[in-house]
Amino acid sequence: MKNQYDVIVVGAGPGGSIAAKTAAKNGLDVLLIEKRQEIGDPVRCAEGIGKEGLKHHIEPDPKWICADVKGSRIYSPNETVVEMSEELSGGEVGYVLERKIFDRELVNQAASYGVDVMVKTRATGLISENGYVRGIKAIYLGEEYNFYSNIVIGADGVESKIGRWGGIDTSLKPSDIEVCAQYLIGNIDTDLNFCHFYLGNEIAPSGYIWVFPKGEKLANVGIGILGSRSGKYRAIDLLSDFVKQKFPEGKILELDVGGVPVSGTIDQTIADGLMLVGDAARQSDPITGGGLVNAMDAGEIAGNVAYEAISANDVSTKMLQRYESRWRKTIGQDIDNDLIVKNKFVEFTDEQLNTFAHSLQNVNFNTMNLKELLYVLFKANKRLLWDLRVLF
């Protein structure tokens, strides 16, 4: 078995696949490993994605699109509805994906550029030499192997160990993580044109419930609540209550649980010979928990920087700083701003949410994104605007 590469990418989620593809496109010899036996399965995602961010990385394909969403409806605790739609604004909105197929397609695209892919291969440690990461230890089908490389890219998701093994502090406090539970529910009435978000401290403390259509009579119905509030409430119980009330005839076809980092940016995502991307680097959006586009964007930057660093025969932290500064200037800026908004959002009472929703009923929006709604909301409210003045 070949054991020497230019780049090893750990984790074949969207961040890892795009990193591997980009590095290989630049001519590097790349290994992509994935601990699961099937790429993308089980799914831990509501599968919503904005069209613009997606299209930068891959041409949309009906094979992995379940719904072409025209807008969102946001429900305040007293069910005042704020609607944001393509029709109102003329802008494009988003898709609900079939990630099991989407993730596999991303890996397949990486493979088409020559990336070697190994599934059922779990990274168990890093190989270091003179302080530099020089490869990984892994287990494949019960056997231990060493794989060597000039650079390792850790794209191993929210439960990432690569960062910690490489001396990068990726630790999360309970208040830095949204605890999520999601059902795929059949036998329910769905409107394929809309994603729905339900807000309220009783139904989803410091979080929200989503209903994303996945096809005729099928939807992802999930909840995210802040970890620091999950001692008193269990996400799965709150979700079950909601489902019983809203979809009494619904049939649960799948259950997923998972966490989303909402910490905002961490201090460092690189070490000598090592870069972290996506959820492993805590690059998901603190308001929505969405991390697909950020992971892919960061993966692309990391793949390009890997090429530059290896070409210059310098994989030091100083050189890899290029990755750090590029992602911070782009997605990092949004993450930092959204953290400020999130910290305000989690303080809202139900009464405030109702008042805000009421005041926004006749406003036109051009996005499916909860985050955009919050920005509009803050702009419409003088006191909030003052609290968040650094953003505007």
Ligand code: FAD
């Ligand atoms: P992942 O997609 O998590 O991929 C990491 C991969 O690494 C996994 O395949 C894992 O098996 C593998 N791995 C881990 N450890 C190892 C190891 N030691 N060796 C080898 N392989 C390993 N984002 C959105 O944009 N839209 C949404 O609607 C949305 N909904 C969500 C709903 C829920 C319930 C949750 C939990 C998350 C949601 N997210 C959403 C977030 C989104 O899923 C992540 O941000 C995104 O998947 C991050 O991509 P990634 O490539 O960084 O990591």
